[in-house]
Amino acid sequence: MVDVLIGAQSVTKRFPGVLATNQVSIELKPGRILALLGENGAGKSTLVNMLFGMYRPDEGSVIIKDEVVNLQGPSDAIRRGIGMVHQHFQLVPPMSVVENIVLGAEPKKLGLVDLPEARKRVLELVTRFSLDVDPDALVEELPVGTQQRVEILKALYRNAEVLILDEPTAVLTPQETDHLLQVLRDLTTRGVGVVFITHKLREVLAIADDIVVLRNGQVVGTTTPSASSETALAEMMVGRSVLLRVDKTISQPGEVVLEVRNLEVDDDRSQRAVNNLSLKVRKGEILGIAGVEGNGQRELVEAITGLRASEAGEILISARAVTNTSPRKIASLGVGHIPEDREKHGVIGVYSVEENAMINRYHRKPFSLRGLLQRKAITSHAKEVVNEFDVRTPRLDTAVATLSGGNKQKLIVGREFSGEIKFLIAAQPTRGIDIGAIEFIHRSIVKKRDEGAAVLLVSAELDEIIGLADRIAVLFEGKIVATLDAAEADREQIGLLMAGVGVS
Amino acid sequence: MNKKLFRSCVTPVAAVALGLIIGAILIASQGSSPITAYQAMLVGGLRDSDALLRTFQKATPLIFGGLAVAFAFKAGLFNIGGQGQLLIGAVFAAGVGFGLDGLPMVIHLPLALIAGGLAAAIWGGIAGALKATSGAHEVIVTIMLNFVAGNLTDWLSSSPWKDNSGDRIIARTPPIEPSAEIPTWGALPVGFLLAILVAIMCWFVLERTTFGFQVKSVGFNKDAARYSGIRIGVITASTMAISGMLAGFGGAVESLGVDGRFEAGVNVGLGFEGITIALLARANPIAVIPAGLLVGLMQAGASRMQFKADVAPEIIDVIQALILFFVAAPTILRWILRFQNQTDEDLKLGVGWGSK
Numbered sequence: 001m002v003d004v005l006i007g008a009q010s011v012t013k014r015f016p017g018v019l020a021t022n023q024v025s026i027e028l029k030p031g032r033i034l035a036l037l038g039e040n041g042a043g044k045s046t047l048v049n050m051l052f053g054m055y056r057p058d059e060g061s062v063i064i065k066d067e068v069v070n071l072q073g074p075s076d077a078i079r080r081g082i083g084m085v086h087q088h089f090q091l092v093p094p095m096s097v098v099e100n101i102v103l104g105a106e107p108k109k110l111g112l113v114d115l116p117e118a119r120k121r122v123l124e125l126v127t128r129f130s131l132d133v134d135p136d137a138l139v140e141e142l143p144v145g146t147q148q149r150v151e152i153l154k155a156l157y158r159n160a161e162v163l164i165l166d167e168p169t170a171v172l173t174p175q176e177t178d179h180l181l182q183v184l185r186d187l188t189t190r191g192v193g194v195v196f197i198t199h200k201l202r203e204v205l206a207i208a209d210d211i212v213v214l215r216n217g218q219v220v221g222t223t224t225p226s227a228s229s230e231t232a233l234a235e236m237m238v239g240r241s242v243l244l245r246v247d248k249t250i251s252q253p254g255e256v257v258l259e260v261r262n263l264e265v266d267d268d269r270s271q272r273a274v275n276n277l278s279l280k281v282r283k284g285e286i287l288g289i290a291g292v293e294g295n296g297q298r299e300l301v302e303a304i305t306g307l308r309a310s311e312a313g314e315i316l317i318s319a320r321a322v323t324n325t326s327p328r329k330i331a332s333l334g335v336g337h338i339p340e341d342r343e344k345h346g347v348i349g350v351y352s353v354e355e356n357a358m359i360n361r362y363h364r365k366p367f368s369l370r371g372l373l374q375r376k377a378i379t380s381h382a383k384e385v386v387n388e389f390d391v392r393t394p395r396l397d398t399a400v401a402t403l404s405g406g407n408k409q410k411l412i413v414g415r416e417f418s419g420e421i422k423f424l425i426a427a428q429p430t431r432g433i434d435i436g437a438i439e440f441i442h443r444s445i446v447k448k449r450d451e452g453a454a455v456l457l458v459s460a461e462l463d464e465i466i467g468l469a470d471r472i473a474v475l476f477e478g479k480i481v482a483t484l485d486a487a488e489a490d491r492e493q494i495g496l497l498m499a500g501v502g503v504s
Numbered sequence: 505m506n507k508k509l510f511r512s513c514v515t516p517v518a519a520v521a522l523g524l525i526i527g528a529i530l531i532a533s534q535g536s537s538p539i540t541a542y543q544a545m546l547v548g549g550l551r552d553s554d555a556l557l558r559t560f561q562k563a564t565p566l567i568f569g570g571l572a573v574a575f576a577f578k579a580g581l582f583n584i585g586g587q588g589q590l591l592i593g594a595v596f597a598a599g600v601g602f603g604l605d606g607l608p609m610v611i612h613l614p615l616a617l618i619a620g621g622l623a624a625a626i627w628g629g630i631a632g633a634l635k636a637t638s639g640a641h642e643v644i645v646t647i648m649l650n651f652v653a654g655n656l657t658d659w660l661s662s663s664p665w666k667d668n669s670g671d672r673i674i675a676r677t678p679p680i681e682p683s684a685e686i687p688t689w690g691a692l693p694v695g696f697l698l699a700i701l702v703a704i705m706c707w708f709v710l711e712r713t714t715f716g717f718q719v720k721s722v723g724f725n726k727d728a729a730r731y732s733g734i735r736i737g738v739i740t741a742s743t744m745a746i747s748g749m750l751a752g753f754g755g756a757v758e759s760l761g762v763d764g765r766f767e768a769g770v771n772v773g774l775g776f777e778g779i780t781i782a783l784l785a786r787a788n789p790i791a792v793i794p795a796g797l798l799v800g801l802m803q804a805g806a807s808r809m810q811f812k813a814d815v816a817p818e819i820i821d822v823i824q825a826l827i828l829f830f831v832a833a834p835t836i837l838r839w840i841l842r843f844q845n846q847t848d849e850d851l852k853l854g855v856g857w858g859s860k
Contacts, residue, residue: 307730328733337731345731348724359721359732368714 083155288469548808563800568754569778585646587775593752628748
C-alpha cells in the first residue's frame with residue numbers, strides 16, 4: 001500500500017520575471033480528496049502542471065507512489081497513473097463517447113481499431129464506477145456535466161489512480177456540481193485520489209478531505225473543512241479580510257431602459273437559441289439572468305449589443321428601436337458592455353493598456369482628431385481608468401495580454417464605465433478572476449445602478465446573481481421560465497428552474 | 505525598447521545568415537568558390553554608381569511589393585495578388601505615360617503614377633470587397649486575379665495599346681513620353697526615394713492614424729474590433745485596396761522609371777517577391793526598406809557573380825527561397841541555432857487562413 005499517491009516536495013518554478021511557485025509541498029494519500037484553493041495567479045495551475053509533467057520544476061521534486069520521479073511529459077504522467085481533466089474539455093464533439101474515451105489508446109485487432117472491444121471496456125468502467133454515461137451517444141449531444149464524466153472516464157480508462165481536476169465546476173449547474181462531487185466521493189472509495197483546483201469555497205468545504213491554500217506561489221495554509229469556514233478560507237486566499245456579500249440598498253426602479261419583445265436569435269449553427277423572449281430592465285435596477293451556460297445567454301447579449309443578427313422580435317433601448325443595428329450605433333446610445341469572453345471580445349492582447357482603455361471610443365474626440373490618434377488624451381484617459389479602477393499594471397504601455405485576468409477585467413469595466421452609461425450589460429463579469437477584483441467589480445456595478453443605470457447581469461454563478469440582482473430571470477433553453485424578486489429567491493428553487501425542472 | 509528591437513532582428517538576421525551559408529555550400533558543391541561568388545555579388549551591387557543604381561532599381565519594386573504584403577498583414581489579410589496588382593499598375597501607368605502628350609512633367613508624371621496606383625487599388629479592392637461581402641478567401645481570389653491580370657495586360661500590350669512601330673514582334677506599349685519619366689539623380693533613381701517615402705507613410709498611417717488603428721485592431725482581434733464598433737468589411741476592403749495600390753506603385757515605377765514602357769513578360773515574378781520581403785521585415789513597413797535593399801543587392805550582383813565565379817544566377821533565387829523558408833519557420837531556425845527562452849513574438853503566417 002502506497003503512502004503518498006502524488007505529491008510535490010519543495011517545488012519551485014520560475015518564469016521570466018515571475019516566481020510561479022516557491023518551495024511548495026503537498027501530498028495526496030490514497031482515497032482522499034485534496035483541494036487546492038487560491039486566486040488566479042496563485043500558482044495552482046503551475047503546480048498541477050508540474051504534477052502532470054507539463055512543466056519541470058526548477059527545484060524540488062515530484063513524487064508519484066512514494067517515488068521521486070522525473071516526469072518527461074504528460075504521456076509519462078499518464079503512464080504512471082495520473083489523469084487530468086482540464087477546464088476546457090479535450091473532446092471531439094462529433095465522435096461517440098466510446099470513441100472519445102479510447103482515442104489515442106485504442107484496442108486494436110489486425111491493426112484496426114476494435115470498436116466492439118473498446119465499447120466493452122468502456123461499459124465495464126461505467127458499471128464499475130457507476131458513472132451514468134451512454135457509451136454510444138455523440139459527445140456534442142451531451143450536457144456539459146455528462147461531457148465532464150466522459151473526461152473522467154478517459155482518465156480512468158488509462159488506469160488513472162490520481163485524478164487532477166482543474167476548476168471542474170465552473171461550467172456546471174448546482175445540481176450537476178452536486179452530482180460531480182458525489183462521483184468524486186465514490187471514486188475515492190475505490191482507492192482513487194483526487195486533486196481538485198477551485199476558487200469556490202462552498203465546494204471545498206463540501207468535499208475536500210484536505211485543503212491547501214496557495215497565495216503568490218506559496219502555501220499559506222493547510223487545513224481541513226471541519227477546522228475552517230468560508231470566511232477563514234477567503235481571508236487566507238486573499239491575505240486580508242474580505243466582504244463576501246455585496247452591500248446594497250433596495251432598488252428604486254424608474255422608467256424602462258431596455259425592452260426586448262418576442263426576440264428570436266439563432267446560434268452559430270443556425271439553431272434557435274433565444275426563443276420568443278421578452279424582458280424589461282428599468283433605470284436603477286439590476287436584472288439578473290440566471291441559467292446554465294449555453295441556454296441562450298450569449299446569443300441574447302450579442303443580439304442586444306448588435307453583434308449578432310436577430311431573426312424576429314424587437315429590441316428597444318430608451319424607446320429607440322435598435323434591432324439589428326450596428327454595435328457602434330447601440331454603444332452611442334449610452335450602452336456599456338462587459339463581454340462574456342474577455343479575451344475574444346474584451347481586449348486586444350497585443351495592444352497596450354492605453355489603447356485598450358479607449359478601444360470603444362477611439363474614433364471620438366478627444367482620442368481622435370482629424371483622423372489622427374491623440375496620444376496625450378489617450379494616455380491621460382488610461383491613467384484615470386487605471387487609477388480609478390485599480391488596474392495593476394507595470395506601465396501604461398504594457399501589453400494587456402501580460403496582465404492577470406482580474407486586471408484585464410477591471411480595465412474593461414473601467415473602460416465601459418467611463419462616459420455616460422444609461423444601460424449596462426455585464427456578461428459573466430467576474431469569471432475566472434480573484435476575490436479582490438470580484439468584490440471591486442460588484443461594488444462598481446451596484447454603484448452604476450445607484451447612479452441610475454439600468455443593468456442586465458448575466459452570470460453562470462448563481463451566488464453572483466443572488467447577491468447582486470434586484471430581480472432574477474431564469475433562462476432555460478432560450479426562454480425565460482420564471483422571473484423572481486431577488487428578496488424572495490431561493491437557491492434550491494432557482495437551481496431546479498435552471499435545470500428545467502418544473503418547467504412546463 | 506532597444507532590447508525589443510534587437511530581439512525582433514534576431515530571426516531575420518539569422519535567416520539571412522543561414523540562407524547565405526547554405527547557399528555557400530551549394531556554390532561549393534558546383535565546384536566554385538563561395539567567397540569569390542559572394543565577393544562578386546557585393547561588388548556587382550555596390551562598387552560604383554552603376555552598381556548602386558542597379559541595386560536601387562532592383563530594390564524599388566521589392567519595397568513596394570513588400571509594403572503591399574506587410575500592410576495587408578496588419579489587417580490579418582494575406583495578399584498573394586501582388587503580382588497581378590503590380591502588372592495592372594505597370595500597364596496603366598504606361599498607358600497614361602504614352603497616351604497623353606503635351607503635358608508638363610509636374611502633371612503628367614504624377615498622373616501616370618496615380619493611374620497605376622488607382623487601377624491596382626481597384627484590382628486589390630475587388631478581392632477585399634469579395635471577402636467583405638461573401639467571405640471569399642483573399643488568398644484564393646488574389647491568386648485567381650493574378651491570372652486575370654496577366655492575361656489582361658498581355659492583351660492590352662499586344663492589341664489596343666501595342667507599339668506598332670518597328671518590327672512589331674514584341675507585345676509592348678510604345679515608349680512613354682519624356683514628361684512621364686521618373687528621373688534618376690546620379691546613382692539614385694527617384695522611384696527609390698518614392699518607395700522610402702511611401703514606406704514612411706505606411707508606418708505613419710498604421711501607427712498614428714485612427715484608420716491604422718482600425719486596421720491593426722481587425723488584424724489582431726477581429727472579434728474585439730467588431731465589439732468596438734469597427735466595421736470589419738469596410739476595413740477589409742479598404743486595406744486590400746491600399747495593399748493593391750502599393751503593389752501597383754511598384755509596377756508604375758518599373759514602367760515609368762526603369763523600362764520606359766510596359767512590356768508583357770518583363771515584370772513577371774516581381775510581385776511575389778514582396779512576400780519574402782514582408783516576412784523578412786516582419787511586416788514592419790520601415791524594416792521593408794533594408795529587406796528590399798538586401799534582396800535588391802543580391803539580385804543586382806547576380807550577373808557579376810555568374811560571370812566571375814561561374815555560378816548559375818538561379819542560386820540567388822535558391823538563397824532567397826531559403827531565407828523565406830527560415831523566416832517562415834522560426835521554429836526550425838530556433839532549433840538549429842538553439843535559442844534559449846525565446847520570447848520574441850512570432851509573426852503569424854497563418855493569418856487569414858481558416859478564418860471567416
